[in-house]
Amino acid sequence: MKYTLAVLVENRPGVLTHISGLISRRAFNIESITAGSTEEPDMTRITLVVDAENEDELEQVVNQLDKLVYVIKIVNLTKVDSINRDMALIKVRALPESRSDIVDIVSIFRAKIVDVHPETMVIELTGEEDKIDALSEVLKDHGIVEIVRTGKIALSRSPVAAKNN
Amino acid sequence: MxxxxxxxxxxxxxxxxxxxxxxxxxxxxxxxxxxxxxxxxxxxxxxxxxxxxxxxxxxxxxxxxxxxxxxxxxxxxxxxxxxxxxxxxxxxxxxxxxxxxxxxxxxxxxxxxxxxxxxxxxxxxxxxxxxxxxxxxxxxxxxxxxxxxxxxxxxxxxxxxxxxxxxxxFTYPETVKLKGYKPIFAGEKCKVSLVADALAQAKKPVFFIGGGINIAGVSEEFSRLIEKTGIPVTTSLMGMGGFPSDHRLNLGMLGMHGTYAANQAVTQCDLLIGVGVRFDDRVTGLVSRFAPNATVVHFDIDPAEINKNIKTDIRVVGDLNWSLSQLNSIITNPDISDWQCAVMKWKQERPLTFDEDTREIKPQSVIQEIDQLTDGNAIMVTDTGQHQMWTAQYYTFKKPRTLITSGGLGTMGFGLPAAIGAQLGCPDQLVWAISGDGSIMMNCQEIATAAEHNLPIKTAILNNKGLGMVRQWQRMFYQKRYSGSKHERGTDFAKLAEALGAKGITVKSAQELRPALEEAIKTPGPVFLDIWVSEDEDVLPMVPAGAALDEMIGG
Structure with missing residues (x-):
């Protein structure tokens, strides 16, 4: 099963090395990892999607991560009512005769066209991961040139911040 | 300034x-x-x-x-x-x-x-x-x-x-501010009460102690607990010295080269209380058959150790100084006399043994002789291999921090330099380094360091002309195909020691052993004993890798 963890860390050099080093050393399965700045200048928030057999295995991941000196706090968002988003930029082949088809698809998915080239278009879509998977699937017929995705980020709907949880 | x-x-x-x-x-x-x-x-x-x-x-x-x-x-x-x-x-x-x-x-x-x-x-x-x-x-x-x-x-x-x-x-900070680092001292009191309840009901409890006892310095508190309750104790390699080896309730080491009594007690117990241990694979053997009938209690300061290798029923996370004194204050005397009798019977009937020999020097007897000569009061520092296990099996550790050994990583070449550090830290204590002809060569240059500072370390090299533990496994599990495990050309370790400024003694027969050990202790400064021991001796008993603790070979 996949679990989503919000990992709050001190914004110090080497912190990502420590996190990735630990994941590799303990042979944990990580589906995605994203990091970015937060409301606090000295804090970075990492969203980890962990593939674990069960809660016991997940507990190991959490406890081991928690031992890292720069890790301030870990919140398991898997069972918390939360908003989960992934963003993709998809470059698709778009010759003049197929452009209107693609525009239709983009509008059905509430995606955005952010760049147009004589032969290609770049589409931006933000949503849950399966929505992005679905769009990529549909666009395959037109020929996908390349895709980039951010990996999942997640935020609880609760009025309390993870750091104060 | x-x-x-x-x-x-x-x-x-x-x-x-x-x-x-x-x-x-x-x-x-x-x-x-x-x-x-x-x-x-x-x-x-x-x-x-x-x-x-x-x-x-x-x-x-x-x-x-x-x-x-x-x-x-x-x-x-x-x-x-x-x-x-x-x-x-x-x-x-x-x-x-x-x-x-x-x-x-x-x-x-x-x-x-x-x-x-x-x-x-x-x-x-x-x-x-x-x-x-x-x-x-x-x-x-x-x-x-x-x-x-x-x-x-x-x-x-x-x-x-x-x-x-x-x-x-120079402005040295007085305090440390680390948001993400808060070492735990006290844990949950209610968890300690659960342990006391489990102990009150247990018919066959056993303590399993590890390096945490030595690190936390809680041997005395732990001994009080045992005197009070009469519960048998087994230790990991790192736990040696945490509870006196010669105490009647000490069953000795658990695991791959553990004693019959320790391995039986853990296999048959109904309550296993791990204290400052990490349930390493050399201790557990086949995990699914480790303490199969037991409620497992785990005391540790590191929450990540709980459930890492063995599923725990009651966890007590906290400093052992806190948790053991808590437990001591509320524990009652369990009625376990039948269990004590059974365990003592195993201990008496199946002690560690080896075949004595009058011609060859048995490596186990070297450790026994050193034990007698030092009355179990030396700091024993080992390298890694057969000699390490024999030291753990045959030396009587009486005090914490007296066995210094690479337990987790199993580092050959650790012994001599670690002995140098131990001797400099404890200048008034007798430090013995126990090594093998394989291990000593991995950092033998440090003989020069010991000589330079005239450190009175006594080093016993149990020389079996090859890599004993590797050869034991090859003998037992690889049809005696001794691949890359023989020193075809031996080293004259006495000469090596002399060349680097220390005293060297070669010991070739059983009769020479005792006098040589005595001479080493009497001689000031570092002494290296090259002791020619039986070449094909096995460390026994042995639980083969991946087998259960009650599937022991030998002993």
Whole structure:
């Protein structure tokens, strides 16, 4: 099963090395990892999607991560009512005769066209991961040139911040 | 007062109470060495950086203080790696200070540059590259704090050459502010009550103690618990000395080369109480058949140890100083006389044995002789292999921190340099290093260090003309195909010792053994005994890898 963890860390050099080093050393399965700045200048928030057999295995991941000196706090968002988003930029082949088809698809998915080239278009879509998977699937017929995705980020709907949880 | 970074570093080491450190200089470390020159801190120059790392580790294990090891950049730093990993696996507090090329040269494949923080991330409790002069003293303060608190461990501070030279004021921080690091002391009282309840109901309880007992310094509290309850005790390799080996309730070591009584007791118990242990695979054997009928209790300071290898029913996370005294204050006397009788019967009927021989020297008898001569009061430092297991089996450990051995990583070459550190930390105690003809060669250059400081370490090399533990496995599990495990041309270790400035004695027959050991103890300064032992002796009993604890061979 996949679990989503919000990992709050001190914004110090080497912190990502420590996190990735630990994941590799303990042979944990990580589906995605994203990091970015937060409301606090000295804090970075990492969203980890962990593939674990069960809660016991997940507990190991959490406890081991928690031992890292720069890790301030870990919140398991898997069972918390939360908003989960992934963003993709998809470059698709778009010759003049197929452009209107693609525009239709983009509008059905509430995606955005952010760049147009004589032969290609770049589409931006933000949503849950399966929505992005679905769009990529549909666009395959037109020929996908390349895709980039951010990996999942997640935020609880609760009025309390993870750091104060 | 304005000073350079190196001088400020040395001053902060003094603030941390450091009066001795182990190291090896080099280009990037010259400013640091210059500051050490008239600092009053004793610097022990080993003959290899690995030796310095193990010596700092041995010092820390013997004294309980933080060990300090310094090196230059690049190869100086990478030579520490095995020593760092050894300390990490056994939770030893050592601060490693490595020099780095100047900040402007980092990342350019400069001469003697290595990314030592990257390399040591998985084998340190914490590490840091100091990037700005103003961070230096804070990083040093944090390193000592992190190394010695909570579950101890090695911390590495990598310092670029220009930061050693940077001018700064010495203002050593008084406190440490780390948002994400809060070592636990007290845990949940209700969990301790659960343990007391489980103990009151148990018919067949057994304690299993590990290195945590020695690290926390709770042997006396633990002994009171045992005197009160009469519960049998087994130990891991790292737990030896935490409870006297000659106590009637001590069943000896558990696991692969554990005693019959210990392995039976754990297999049959209904309550297993692990204290400061990590349920290593050498202890558990086949996990699914480890303590199959038992409620498992786990006392540890590190929450990540709970459920890592063995599923725990009751967890008590906290410092053992807190949890064991809590338990002692509420525990009642369980009625376990039938169980005590059964366990004592196993202990009496199936002790550790070996075939005595009058012609050849049996390696086990060497340990027994040393035990008798020292009355179990020496600090025993081992290398890794058969001799390590025989030391654990046949020496009577009476006090904490008297077995110094690489338990987790199993590092050959650990023994001699660790003995140097232990002897310097405990100058008034008798230190024995037990090694093999394989292990001793992995850091034999440190004989010169021991000789230079005239350290009275007595080293017994159990020489079986090959790699004994490898050969034992080849004999048992690889149809006696002795691949790459024989020293076809032996080394004259007595001559080697003499060449490096120590006394060497060769012991070839059983009759010579006792007098040679006595002579070694009487002789001041370092003595190396090359003891020719039976070549094909097995460490027994043995639970084959992946088998259950009650599937023992021999014994």
């Amino acid at each position: 304005l000073m350079n970074g190196a001088q400020a570093l040395v001053k902060s080491l003094k603030s941390e109470g450091v009066d001795i450190l182990f190291g090896y200089p080099g280009g990037a470390a010259l400013t640091l060495y210059d500051a050490l020159y008239d600092s009053g801190i004793r610097h022990i120059l080993t003959r290899h950086e690995q030796g310095a790392a193990h010596a700092a580790d041995g010092f820390a294990r013997a004294t309980g203080k933080v060990g300090v090891c310094i090196s230059t950049s690049g190869p100086g730093a990478t030579n520490l790696v095995t020593g760092i990993a050894t300390a990490y696996m056994d939770s030893v507090p050592v601060v490693f200070i490595t020099s780095q090329v100047a900040t402007g040269l980092i990342g350019k494949d400069s001469f003697q540059e290595a990314d030592i923080t990257g390399i040591t991330t998985p084998i340190t409790k914490h590490n840091v590259l100091v990037k700005k002069p103003q961070d230096l003293l804070k990083c040093v303060k944090e390193a000592f704090y992190i190394a010695r608190t909570g579950r101890p461990g090695p911390v590495l501070v990598d310092i670029p050459k220009d930061i050693f030279a940077a001018k700064m004021d």
